[in-house]
Amino acid sequence: MDLLWTEDDERFRTELRAWIDQALPKLPPATKREDWDARRARDTTWQRMLYDAGYAGINWPADFGGRGAALSEQLVFYEEITKAGAPDVGVNFVGLLHAGPTIIAEATDEQRARHLPAILKGEEVWCQGFSEPSAGSDLASLRCRAVRDGDDYVISGQKIWTSFAQVSDYCELLVRTDPDAPKHKGITWLILPMDAPGVDVRPLRTVIGSSEFSELYLDDVRVPVANRVGAENDGWRVAMVTFSFERGTSLVSEMVEARRQLDELVKVAKVVTRGSATAWDDVGLRREIGHAAAELDALWNMVKRTVSEAARTGVPGVGASVVKLYYTELIQRIGDLALRVLDRASLSLDDVFEHSGHFVEERLRVLALTIAAGSSQIQRNIIGERILGLPR
Amino acid sequence: MDFTLTDDQVALQEGVRKLCEGRFPMERVRALADAGGVDRDLWRELADAGVFSLRLAEADGGAGLGTAEGALVFEELGRALVPGPLVWTHLAAGLVPGAAEGERVVGGLQRQEEPFLVEYPDAIDVLLAVDDDGVWEVDRSRLSARPVSWPLDPLTPAHVAGGLLRGERRGVPGDAARWRLEGAVLTGAYLLGMAAALTDMSVTYAKERQQFDKPIGSFQAIKHILADMFVRTEVARAAVYAAAVNLDEPALGPPGRAVAGAKLLAGEAATLNGKAATQVHGGMGFTWEVDVHLYLKRAWVLDTTFGTADDHADAVAGLLGS
Ligand SMILES: Cc1cc2nc3c(=O)[nH]c(=O)nc-3n(C[C@H](O)[C@H](O)[C@H](O)COP(=O)(O)OP(=O)(O)OC[C@H]3O[C@@H](n4cnc5c(N)ncnc54)[C@H](O)[C@@H]3O)c2cc1C
Numbered sequence: 001m002d003l004l005w006t007e008d009d010e011r012f013r014t015e016l017r018a019w020i021d022q023a024l025p026k027l028p029p030a031t032k033r034e035d036w037d038a039r040r041a042r043d044t045t046w047q048r049m050l051y052d053a054g055y056a057g058i059n060w061p062a063d064f065g066g067r068g069a070a071l072s073e074q075l076v077f078y079e080e081i082t083k084a085g086a087p088d089v090g091v092n093f094v095g096l097l098h099a100g101p102t103i104i105a106e107a108t109d110e111q112r113a114r115h116l117p118a119i120l121k122g123e124e125v126w127c128q129g130f131s132e133p134s135a136g137s138d139l140a141s142l143r144c145r146a147v148r149d150g151d152d153y154v155i156s157g158q159k160i161w162t163s164f165a166q167v168s169d170y171c172e173l174l175v176r177t178d179p180d181a182p183k184h185k186g187i188t189w190l191i192l193p194m195d196a197p198g199v200d201v202r203p204l205r206t207v208i209g210s211s212e213f214s215e216l217y218l219d220d221v222r223v224p225v226a227n228r229v230g231a232e233n234d235g236w237r238v239a240m241v242t243f244s245f246e247r248g249t250s251l252v253s254e255m256v257e258a259r260r261q262l263d264e265l266v267k268v269a270k271v272v273t274r275g276s277a278t279a280w281d282d283v284g285l286r287r288e289i290g291h292a293a294a295e296l297d298a299l300w301n302m303v304k305r306t307v308s309e310a311a312r313t314g315v316p317g318v319g320a321s322v323v324k325l326y327y328t329e330l331i332q333r334i335g336d337l338a339l340r341v342l343d344r345a346s347l348s349l350d351d352v353f354e355h356s357g358h359f360v361e362e363r364l365r366v367l368a369l370t371i372a373a374g375s376s377q378i379q380r381n382i383i384g385e386r387i388l389g390l391p392r
Numbered sequence: 393m394d395f396t397l398t399d400d401q402v403a404l405q406e407g408v409r410k411l412c413e414g415r416f417p418m419e420r421v422r423a424l425a426d427a428g429g430v431d432r433d434l435w436r437e438l439a440d441a442g443v444f445s446l447r448l449a450e451a452d453g454g455a456g457l458g459t460a461e462g463a464l465v466f467e468e469l470g471r472a473l474v475p476g477p478l479v480w481t482h483l484a485a486g487l488v489p490g491a492a493e494g495e496r497v498v499g500g501l502q503r504q505e506e507p508f509l510v511e512y513p514d515a516i517d518v519l520l521a522v523d524d525d526g527v528w529e530v531d532r533s534r535l536s537a538r539p540v541s542w543p544l545d546p547l548t549p550a551h552v553a554g555g556l557l558r559g560e561r562r563g564v565p566g567d568a569a570r571w572r573l574e575g576a577v578l579t580g581a582y583l584l585g586m587a588a589a590l591t592d593m594s595v596t597y598a599k600e601r602q603q604f605d606k607p608i609g610s611f612q613a614i615k616h617i618l619a620d621m622f623v624r625t626e627v628a629r630a631a632v633y634a635a636a637v638n639l640d641e642p643a644l645g646p647p648g649r650a651v652a653g654a655k656l657l658a659g660e661a662a663t664l665n666g667k668a669a670t671q672v673h674g675g676m677g678f679t680w681e682v683d684v685h686l687y688l689k690r691a692w693v694l695d696t697t698f699g700t701a702d703d704h705a706d707a708v709a710g711l712l713g714s
Pocket residue numbers: 127128129130131132133135136137138160161162163164213368371372373374375376377378381612
């Protein structure tokens with residue numbers, strides 16, 4: 001067991017930090033809440049800057065335009081990006097974190113050549129069309145129908161909760177191609193161009209008040225058979241590959257950010273007043289913050305363990321589900337602590353004092369984490385059945 | 393950075409697990425309650441396996457291994473619920489003659505812990521007290537001691553002691569500070585092993601026990617309790633191993649925060665898993681016959697040694713934002 005970064009890792013960190021320091025000021029400032037086009041422009045500009053500097057697709061194989069970095073370098077990358085306050089994967093989290101990797105693993109050479117460089121250069125933004133109104137946790141019961149017609153599939157149905165659909169160019173879409181087969185056996189994974197005729201995006205309003213996700217109505221949308229990834233009716237298996245990436249990597253930068261936020265919260269607690277003292281003088285509150293910090297430290301080490309296991313064996317260990325379940329519930333408790341520290345300032349999403357609004361917004365945002373990408377209940381089922389071997 | 397066990401570490405872990413399975417089956421562990429918690433022959437076998445001398449330099453008769461290896465060994469001892477003042481004797485190896493070889497059984501306590509409950513009073517040869525000024529060998533002849541007729545944990549017999557005297561110095565303040573950190577990590581590792589054992593025994597029971605014509609493990613209410621037991625244990629494992637590595641590797645920075653987090657999370661994993669295991673076992677869980685209570689009681693005992701959960705949460709908080 002070795003937790004020391006290697007000299008290579010440290011050299012990489014120094015280089016990266018120097019690059020971020022000069023690159024970040026060139027990026028346009030953060031955008032207004034509902035200005036999605038500006039948000040896309042900013043996120044893709046940053047992606048292009050990463051690409052030009054050789055930092056795009058940090059964990060993608062070099063053959064596909066990535067950096068092919070060692071797993072430890074990937075952690076260093078996320079640490080430095082987040083510490084510097086540089087943009088996260090942003091609106092293209094689907095393209096960068098799971099559609100891209102799925103294409104690497106499962107697609108044809110033509111599909112790879114068509115999409116992978118474009119994703120890395122910030123030219124293509126992707127969304128995920130998996131969930132439907134009647135197929136959430138029970139995703140395999142999805143109904144969105146695709147019927148073969150010559151060289152096309154003709155698709156009709158509805159998707160829901162499609163994050164960033166309004167700024168996406170492509171969608172990883174799960175459709176039902178064989179309604180008579182058992183539910184896991186009649187699904188196909190397709191690449192849907194969002195500008196195809198018959199695609200209708202209708203934004204939904206989240207608890208934050210913004211329209212981060214949408215409904216997707218598909219009405220006789222024609223998609224070439226050439227856009228299929230994997231075999232017809234083999235889409236469930238491909239979707240599992242997508243999930244392994246989604247659950248494996250998407251929380252890493254989130255977690256680094258959480259550590260930064262917790263430090264920030266402590267700073268706030270040390271200055272907000274409670275009678276003649278500060279919130280930090282409240283022994284109960286302080287103890288709970290200490291407790292949460294210990295848990296977050298442990299989870300970060302758990303990530304290192306998972307990453308190390310993956311580097312050794314090629315597959316992520318039990319870590320991914322454990323980290324997803326524990327982290328998402330922990331970050332909500334940390335959000336509760338933030339509201340307790342802010343006290344009456346928590347009534348406002350505008351800053352009452354420095355960053356106070358951000359904590360309130362975060363408390364709302366993290367409500368989604370125990371639901372999206374496999375709810376906490378589903379994670380517990382997975383751990384119980386697949387890891388502990390309990391009967392269904 | 394490679395946070396997986398080396399082949400040597402895996403071999404060590406397996407070796408100690410086999411030793412525990414062979415020499416400390418639960419019937420024998422239970423029987424030790426009548427022997428004051430320690431059987432001299434078994435204690436020497438632990439010593440021969442290197443449990444106490446593991447971290448001493450090879451020149452001093454040890455194996456020259458680190459706290460990481462110590463944690464792996466103590467995790468296995470905890471899994472098997474091996475009783476006795478294992479951590480204290482391990483810490484005393486090299487300072488108290490005979491400790492490393494298993495010739496003398498060394499117990500201990502923190503001087504701040506009033507009232508003073510001396511564990512394993514009939515088994516120990518030497519009683520140490522740790523305070524900010526160092527490590528002291530207590531003169532037990534000058535100690536008033538009232539036996540506890542009914543200890544919480546039948547495998548942790550105790551005396552209530554009065555008028556604790558300092559006695560002879562065995563270690564300097566630096567030793568005391570180091571012992572607190574190492575003691576917390578090794579106790580955390582022991583608790584980690586207990587948490588894992590509780591998960592295993594509960595999962596096994598939930599697969600066997602049938603109600604409503606099904607194994608109770610098929611009910612989500614039970615399945616989710618078991619999933620949480622597993623998750624808690626794995627998170628504690630990351631914390632304990634990381635703290636141990638941190639103690640071995642000065643370049644990783646001061647170990648205080650990692651150590652506090654490790655003892656905190658391992659203690660909670662063991663106590664929460666003890667309570668959960670009782671629930672999963674139903675009425676059986678409330679019997680003397682089923683082992684769950686022995687683990688839960690030990691978890692409560694160990695939560696009071698080398699810092700409580702609250703102490704450690706406060707310690708982490710104290711190191712935040714600084
Ligand atoms: C912010 C956000 C962004 C999202 N983005 C996307 C996206 O981009 N693309 C996409 O395809 N989807 C997306 N989703 C959808 C997400 O994957 C689903 O919400 C999730 O799978 C849960 O499905 P559901 O909402 O239908 O809830 P349901 O499945 O109806 O669940 C309701 C409740 O029942 C529980 N439950 C369900 N089944 C079981 C069971 N077997 N055992 C125990 N409890 C159970 C759940 O845990 C939950 O508490 C997003 C969701 C959110 C919140």
